[in-house]
Amino acid sequence: MGILDSIQSLAGQAGALAQGDQAKIAGGFIEALSAHPSGITGVLESLKSNGLGEHVNTWLSGQAQTATPEQVQQGLGPTGLIEQTAQKAGVSPSVVTSALALILPMVVQHFAANGQSTEPGSFSGMAQQVLGKLL
Structure with a gap:
């Protein structure tokens, strides 16, 4: 199952938000991440330095702990x-x-597999795919 399928599945599971809002948030996050100067690497460092190092390690190992x-x-x-x-x-x-x-967790697993970040340019196309699949 790819990241788009996983996000779509979670969109159906989380009852607190309308599915359209979840799609907007997933797409908006990926767009914001693509424009972020330090990309996924900087986000991982921020998460680790702000007390979520154990979560990041879990996500990077392929576990989807929320x-x-x-x-x-x-x-x-x-x-x-x-x-x-x-x-x-x-x-x-x-x-x-x-x-x-x-x-x-899914974004980290997808874009930072094995601790290696993907090219930042892949985020903008991903945002469009996310929105297309979820809307």
């Missing part, structure tokens, strides 16, 4: 990605952190 919205805020808060994603998706930052608690 995080709590509070942990997402703690790990990504300094990066500005939560606010950028909220702006792109047209939702509040709290809605973004709730959705990213489910989506973030």
